[in-house]
Structure formats: structure tokens, C-alpha cells
Amino acid sequence: MTGSLFKGNFWSLDILSTIGYDSIIQHLNNGRKNCKEFEDFLKERASIEEKYGKDLLSLSRKKPCGQSEINTLKRALEVFKQQVDNVAQCHIQLAQTLREEAKKIEEFREKQKLQQKKTEIIMDAIHKQKSLQFKKTMDAKKNYEQKCRDKDDAEQAVHRSANLVNPKQQEKLFVKLATSKTAAEDSDKAYMLHVNMLDKLREEWQSEHVKACEVFEVQECERINFFRNALWLHVNQLSKQCVISDDMYEEVRKSLEMCSIKKDIEYFVNHRKTGQTPPAPIMYENFYCPQKNAAPPGKATGPNMARRGPLPVPKSLPNDPDYSVIDNYSLIYQ
Numbered sequence: 085m086t087g088s089l090f091k092g093n094f095w096s097l098d099i100l101s102t103i104g105y106d107s108i109i110q111h112l113n114n115g116r117k118n119c120k121e122f123e124d125f126l127k128e129r130a131s132i133e134e135k136y137g138k139d140l141l142s143l144s145r146k147k148p149c150g151q152s153e154i155n156t157l158k159r160a161l162e163v164f165k166q167q168v169d170n171v172a173q174c175h176i177q178l179a180q181t182l183r184e185e186a187k188k189i190e191e192f193r194e195k196q197k198l199q200q201k202k203t204e205i206i207m208d209a210i211h212k213q214k215s216l217q218f219k220k221t222m223d224a225k226k227n228y229e230q231k232c233r234d235k236d237d238a239e240q241a242v243h244r245s246a247n248l249v250n251p252k253q254q255e256k257l258f259v260k261l262a263t264s265k266t267a268a269e270d271s272d273k274a275y276m277l278h279v280n281m282l283d284k285l286r287e288e289w290q291s292e293h294v295k296a297c298e299v300f301e302v303q304e305c306e307r308i309n310f311f312r313n314a315l316w317l318h319v320n321q322l323s324k325q326c327v328i329s330d331d332m333y334e335e336v337r338k339s340l341e342m343c344s345i346k347k348d349i350e351y352f353v354n355h356r357k358t359g360q361t362p363p364a365p366i367m368y369e370n371f372y373c374p375q376k377n378a379a380p381p382g383k384a385t386g387p388n389m390a391r392r393g394p395l396p397v398p399k400s401l402p403n404d405p406d407y408s409v410i411d412n413y414s415l416i417y418q
Contacts, residue, residue: 137175
């Protein structure tokens with residue numbers, strides 16, 4: 085850190101001027117304003133991150149995404165949904181971290197404001213004393229100059245009245261001269277006293293100005309360092325968020341590498357297969373020469389493809405178990 089730049093470069097030839105001091109104060113105030121702007125930026129970014137995280141969380145948990153998939157691709161999709169959920173949680177956590185960083189900036193800014201205020205109170209007081217004493221000194225100077233002119237006028241009047249025969253008038257002039265000399269001497273002493281007091285205040289003000297410059301320069305160095313580090317930390321947090329998100333998405337990529345097209349196809353076939361024999365071809369049937377035992381259109385003609393077997397050939401055996409007989413009456417047409 086430096087410590088001599090401020091105190092060597094913010095003076096003015098005018099003893100009443102505070103232009104250098106005011107320039108430093110304005111710079112410090114702008115610095116705190118910049119910190120406040122970055123603080124507000126972090127708060128806004130935190131709101132964006134939180135909203136994004138919550139929206140992503142809602143999307144992950146509520147929106148279907150390949151819910152009817154099976155086997156290895158199904159597992160990959162489950163990993164995908166879980167990692168999206170994790171990324172959403174990370175963004176919500178990042179929002180909280182950004183708010184904590186914004187709070188630190190606010191505390192630092194308020195701390196510097198209080199430190200600056202203490203020095204400003206001292207400087208404002210010495211500026212007022214200096215200005216007031218300067219006014220008193222200038223008033224004393226004007227009074228002194230006027231008394232000197234009055235003394236000079238009285239001396240000239242005495243010289244001009246040397247030839248006057250009226251002693252009474254001469255006596256008045258001498259009395260006036262003596263009075264003007266006394267007044268001039270008194271005003272001279274008062275003027276010198278005020279000049280000495282002003283010079284003492286000037287030295288005191290210069291000392292306080294140097295101290296203020298040193299305090300303010302250290303304070304500004306701390307602010308720049310804090311601001312720089314806060315910004316550095318912020319981008320590191322954003323980079324970390326990207327790395328974490330990429331790590332989570334890498335888990336999805338790994339699960340997709342485990343996805344097997346062949347296994348998923350075999351899994352589907354094994355669990356959903358409906359048969360291995362295709363339907364028989366549809367045969368031509370002549371209306372006038374119908375073929376016996378012709379299968380209905382679209383039905384298989386292979387052996388016993390129906391769910392029930394064919395009806396048994398009717399027999400006249402009353403004890404045949406394939407038939408029902410009531411009072412020796414068969415239900416099968418004989």
C-alpha cells in the first residue's frame with residue numbers, strides 16, 4: 085500500500101480553499117457507491133439464480149421426460165432427471181452464497197462510512213475554525229489599516245495647523261493625533277494577534293489535512309483490494325458452479341455410455357413378445373367351387389390354431405362322456 089500520494093497532491097494556494105480535500109471525499113463517496121452497485125448486482129444475480137434453480141427443479145420433478153422408456157435407457161433417464169435436480173439445487177445454493185457475499189460488502193461499506201465520518205467531523209471543525217479566524221484576521225487588518233490612515237490624517241492636520249494662532253484648535257488636533265496613534269497601535273496588536281492565531285490554526289489544519297489524507301488513502305487501498313477480491317471470488321463461484329454442473333452432467337454421460345441398444349431391444353422383445361408364427365396367407369376361394377375345410381379369411385389354416393378344439397364327431401353312444409343326455413335324449417342332433 086502507498087501512504088504519501090494523497091497528502092502530497094491535494095493542496096491549494098488559497099488558504100480558504102478545500103478543493104483538494106473535497107476531491108478526495110468525492111472519490112471516497114463514489115467508491116462506496118460503486119461497492120453498493122456491486123452489492124445490488126450480486127443481489128439481483130442471486131434472485132436470477134434462485135428463480136432459475138426453482139424453475140429447473142420444477143421442470144425436473146413435474147415434467148415427464150421419457151417416462152415409458154425401459155431397461156438401460158430408462159436408467160440413464162433417471163440419472164439425467166436426478167442430476168438436473170442436483171444442478172437446480174446447486175443454483176439455489178449459489179443464490180444463497182451470493183446473498184452472503186452481498187451482505188459482506190454491505191458491512192464493509194458501512195464500516196468505511198463510519199471511519200470516514202470520524203475524520204470528516206474533525207476536518208469540518210478545523211475548516212470552520214480556520215475560515216472564522218481568517219475572517220476575524222481580515223477584519224482586524226481592515227481596522228488596522230483604517231486606524232493607520234486616521235493617524236496619518238491626524239499628523240497631516242497637525243502639520244497644516246502649525247501656523248495657526250488659535251491654540252485651542254491646535255490642542256484639539258494634538259489630542260486627536262494622540263488618540264489616533266493609540267488606536268493604530270491597539271489595532272496593530274489586535275491584527276498581529278489574529279494573524280498569529282490564524283497561523284496556528286493553519287498549521288493545525290495542515291497537520292489534520294495530512295492525517296486525513298493518510299487515513300483516506302489507506303481506506304481507499306483497502307476498498308479497492310476488497311472490491312477486487314470480491315469480484316474475483318464472484319467469478320470463481322460462477323466457475324465452480326459450471327464445474328459442478330459439468331460433473332453432474334458427466335454422470336449422465338456415463339449412464340448413457342452404459343445404455344445398450346441391443347439389451348434394450350432384447351428386453352422389450354422378451355417382455356412384450358406376442359408370438360413367433362405369422363398369419364397364414366389368404367387363399368383364393370371360388371364362390372361356385374368352395375373348398376372343403378377352408379379357413380375363414382385371415383385365420384390360420386395350420387393344425388388346431390383355435391383356442392378350443394373342434395367339436396367331437398357325433399356318436400350314438402349314450403354313455404359317451406363328450407355328450408349330455410337327459411332321459412335318453414341326446415343334445416347332439418343325430
